[in-house]
Every structure is written in structure tokens, then in C-alpha cells.
Amino acid sequence: MSELEANKLVDGNLAWRAPPAPTLGSRIAKAFSNAWYELRKSRTASIGAVMLVLLFGACIATPWIATHDPVKQNYRARLAPPSEKHLLGTDRLGRDIYSRLLYGGRRLVTIALVAVGLSLLIGVPFGVLTGYFGGLADTIGMRIVDGLLAFPGLLLYLLFVTVAQAWKFEGFMLDVVLVGALALAGMPEKARLARGSVLAEKQKEYVEASRAVGESSTRIALSQILPNIVSPLIVTATVRFGFVILIVAALSFLGLGTPPPTPDWGSDLSAARDYMETHPLIAAFPGLAICYTVLAFNLFGDGLRDILDPRIAER
């Protein structure tokens, strides 16, 4: 007699079959409705969320809503004011500012997403495992992190980008190097945070209970503890997005980002400096775009922190 049958005999009336597990679709729908319900608790987060939805929407829809080729020059319409034909006017080479902003934003947001995603992907497992196993692994791991932290971020990016440019990296490869530098610089923060949370979390009894049912240490660290420490990580990652966008824009402002004519908020802003006195709007638009994006991420991040960690929220 199998164990299953034994259980049936014990209770007698187990004739029905187990209901199917909830489908992936219904789980996602539930997750979204829960998320929206939680978001509405914080006005900051809701505003940030709406701003972000608009931003991402614009990034995705760029090819359809852009009116002009962002790099096509038109010397007959240089420095044109906003009009029906050019919604936000044109720059010194007659390129449509509206279209440039869209394409530049698309690139910038992608870089930031990949960079932050990558830093989480490296930093979090690093911090979780060192924190969980402790001892020598922890000591060595944290010294590596300390070493990375000791480097001023901007210096690290400048170093990477300068070297890449010296090696004649261009276009996509240059972006890859930039993303790599950003991920590397963002990694220690995530590793530290993850480690700290794990140290607190691994004292809890459910960790011991998981060991008592025979789970392996790596599995406990990554599949039992990790989900319990995501909230502070989400918050830092979100706030970090704004910071990364600012850094990328600053680098291209300094001429270390993508070379022209690729649309880029930072380099566009830098190029517009010469026309500040006569045509301030040309500088205003990329500046506002940067502001908007950073603000959106920061508002959302702050709001999330209030929602996810009620202890910090002071009302």
C-alpha cells in the first residue's frame, strides 16, 4: 500500500481531485491589482508611477510618435521656434528637438535599466551568499566590495570611458563599456544592503525550519531568504535609476558619452550652451527632460519606501 493510499484511508473521504494551481495569467493580474492598491496609499508613489508610465510609454512608442529623423539636418530651418511642424523647434543644425528628445530618452532609459539590472544581478546574489555563509567568504567578499566602494563613482566611469575611447570603441561597444562601469559601481551598494538584510533574516526560525526539512544552504539563501529582503533592494534600485540617468547625461555633457550625431540629452544640452542667450529653449528642453526623468524615479522610489517599509514612513 502506498503512502498516498494510507492517507486516503485515514480520512476516508478524499475522492475529489486537487483543484488546479492558479494560472500564471491570473497570478499576474492579481499582482498588478495588489500593486495598484498599495501604490494608492502614497501620493508620491502614485505621481511617480504615472510619470514613469508616461516616460516608458514614450520610449516604447518612439518610432511611431517621433515626427522627424532625429539626425537629419535641415539648414533651412535652423534654430526654429516651436511650431506645428517642429513641436519643440529645431536646434542649430535644424534637427527636430522633439524627435531627438524621444530617441535620446529611449537610449538613456535603456542604458539605465540595463546598468541597474546588471548591478542587481551581480550585487544581490553576491551579498546574499556572503552574508548567509559568513566566515571567510564574508570577509573576502566584503573586502572586495570595500575596495570598489573606495573608488569615487565618477572617476571610475571616466576611467572606463576614456580607456574605451582610447581603444577606439564606438557606438554600441562604447555603450557596453559604460553600462559595465555603471553596473560595477552600483554593485557594492546592492551587495552591502543585501548582506545586511540577510544577516538579520537568517536568524529567523523559518531558515532553521527549512534546514530541518532538508533544503540545501544555497537554496535556502536564494529561494527562502532572498524573497524576504527584496523590498529595500527595490527601493534602492529605483532611486538608483535616477542617479544613473544623471550620471550618463553628465558624462555625455562632458563629451564622454556617445559622440554626435546620436541624439543624447546630455550632449544636446551641452551643444545648446552656445545658444543660451539667443535661443534658451533649445537648452531648456533636454534639461527639463532630464529633470522629469530623475524626478519620476525619485518620487516613485521615495513613495515605494514609504509603502514597503512602514517603520520609516512618518505620518
Next chain:
Amino acid sequence: MAEPVLELDDLTVNFRLRAGDLTAVNGVSFAIERGQTFGLVGESGSGKSVTAKAIMRLIPDPPGEIPRGRIVFEGENILDKNDAEMRAMRGRRMAMVFQEPMSALNPVYTVHSQIADALRTNLGISKQEARERVIELLTLVGIPSPHKRLDSYVHEFSGGMRQRVMLAMALSCNPVFLIADEPTTALDVTIQATILELITRMIHERGMSLLFITHNLGVVAHACDKIGVMYASHIVELADKREIFANPQHPYTVGLLNSIPRLDTQSKYLTPITGSVCNMLRPPAGCKFNPRCSHAMDICRREVPKLKEIAPGHYAACHLHDKG
């Protein structure tokens, strides 16, 4: 006499702490037979839980170490096993129910996924099979309409229900031996009896052995066949349940029994044991109970009494029973 499922032989557990070395379990020996329920009783800090964790090999090292003794489980010394062998054993052959059902279940997973996880790690069965098995288990431990509660999270359950879930998880892979570490302490008195009854029923139905850890003698009286009384890292008395209650031989056991309120006598006050548990970093010399013992003699302050058989099957560690 049936062959023992678990046999502890001179088990000793030390903790090397910054404040000094601490012996949490000192030369503990007892055996649990197949189908038997063994109650380990003692105050907080007497080493009951450490004993349980040593059996599961869940003592973190460092700071813990097991310098002496053997833990023989189904004929094999557990202390010789490596991590992988131990992992294969936990859950499948021996399982544990924890004191705090609130914190012993992972808050981010549904009840189903936690139990199914244990099942699939240990038995390697399919998702659908695991799902049906989880429902059976939840039914078995008396969760009403389990097919609805299956995908709820732990915080959606009450304390008693959580303890039922813990029990379902512990029983999921059909272990032969269960450790229940104060499973009813965190619960309401009314729920305590239900859970206790449930645990004993499960044990008997499945022919399992149980190590029941508690500080509550009433609970022990209800659930256990054999009782070991622990005080300050030592087993001070070991006997059948009836013997312990009818004929306690160690002053500490007597004290414990006297401090239980009784329905059949008309006394207004309880008789507590005077003093408090000794500091385990600097335990007193000799019998660790001597500062609180009304019968303490000179020898009690010098020599640690050995556990001696004073009647058939009845052991006590007290100099009062020294011959001559």
C-alpha cells in the same frame, strides 16, 4: 524490549562564546523506542532545545561543538554523517515542529508552495502530485476546506492553523521520528489541547516516535510515555510517565510537581522552587541544583551525581539515593 529508534549516549554540546565556554548539554543519555513518545521537560535554558537541535544536527558550528557522545538514529551514528547525508535525512526520516508557528513559516510563500517544496525536494514528485498530496496533508491535520486555503499566505492563518501547517509540513515526507519543540507554547490554551491531541494521534496512526519538548508537565502527562527531566544541561530524572508522577525521586522533579496547581486539594498557594536557574557560564560546583535544593548536603556541593537506576526503569541523578 523494542529496538530504539534513537539513542543518545553521553551527548555533550558546548558553545564557545566570547564570555567563555558554556556547556548547554552535559552527558545526556536516553533512548526512544519505536512508537514511543518521549517527553523532555525542564525550565527555559535547561538545554532541551539544544538537545533537539543536536539530534537534527542544526547546531551552528562555530560557536557550537559536540565534543563527546553519540547520537544513534536507526542504528547509525548521526555525528559521523556529512552534510549531504544529513540533508537527505532531515525531512525524510526525521522532522521537526517548531515553537513559533509565526516565524517558522516563510512569510513570502503560500502554504502550498512551502509544503510542496519540501515534498519535491525530498521525494522528487511531480507538481500535480505534490498539490494533491498537500491537500491530503492539510485535510489530515484538520485545516477546514484545504482546497481553498491552499494558496493562502501564512499571515492569513491563525496561530493554531499555522501550527497545523507546520505539522503537515513535518509529516509531509513520512518521517519515522518527529521532534516537537514546545509546539503548543505559543498557542492559546484552548488550541493547545487540540494541537496536542492532533500530534499524538498522528504519531500513533503512523507508528512514529516522538521527542516532545516542553516546560509544561501537564502537557507531558497528556502526551508522553516516558519522561526525562532536564535541569541545567543534565538529565536529572528519567522514568515512565506514571513513575514520575506517582513517585518522583529527584528534589527538582518534586519541586516541579509541587508547583503545578491542583484541582483535588484546597491549597491557596502554589509551592514554587526557590531561587532561579543558575548561570550556565559559571555553574555551581557539584550538583547544579544544590543552591536551590532543600536537601542539599556537603557532597552535593562537591560531586556531580551520576544518573543511577533506583528502581527498574527509573533513573535519578541525586546523592540522596547513594547507597550507605
